[in-house]
Amino acid sequence: MAGHVIARAEVRREGLRWPFPDRMAERLTGARVERLRRRSKYILADLDSGETLLIHLGMSGRMLISGTSLGAFHHEHPTPQKHDHVVLEMDAGARITYNDARRFGAMDLFPTGDDAAHPLLAGLGPEPLGNAFSETSLAAALAGKNTPIKTALLDQHIVAGLGNIYVCEVLHRAGLNPKRKAGRISQARAGALVPIIRDVLSEAIASGGSSLRDYRQADGELGYFQHAFQVYDREGAPCLREGCGGTIRRIVQSGRSSFYCPKCQR
């Protein structure tokens, strides 16, 4: 997309989680994508029209690229699928298809440069791979919190971009019980989370993400970080920590599954 013009935008329903902005297709048509960015789990495309396109994939959303030399769809487009909601035809022939069965995703347009004023972006915590995320900043954000550390790390206002899988993996690597109150973790242990979070995310990115069911990268390739899971989706299986011998448990916290080893995570 970067550097290319959206030759045609097809918007096939009124919205996803929320209604699309007024005249979205018209506002996208003819615009050149000057830069593609990411903030937390939001994809941001700065357009030469003075607007920024914000995209969130929710749980089941995906954007597939076709009509380029990338992946399996060499020089051709796949047949349209159910739940293809937005299609962007780029000037060089690529097609970007946004598909989202559950429609928990979102798209919006807002004036470029006003990131901090957008309700979905304001108040987000630091990027875990950026300089603003540090041992002192995380320890400060967790201090005094009465919520479980699992819930705190999923909260995008504390650190931006961790999802359920990666929080489970991080807490196992850190030897922290997901039920432990965030405010009752020592400075040292809170600080130790920082390099672990960076490592888990970096490793997952290098592996192309986690393909649990049907997740694919934009070129259609499967991720393979799921083969590196230590706890996620391993209920009843042995803990893989050297010499631990515990059994992975599944509990529900804030409506989400937490997988952990009760023996080595305290």
Add this chain to the structure above:
DNA sequence: ACACGACCCTGTTCGC
């Protein structure tokens, strides 16, 4: 200010 549950929606898997 904070913490919790309900809710948004569709598809897949699991137990009976």
Add this chain to the structure above:
DNA sequence: TGCGAACAGGGTCGTG
């Protein structure tokens, strides 16, 4: 085989 319940990668909103 059929059917309902449970569950899924996320996040907001209202309530207490």
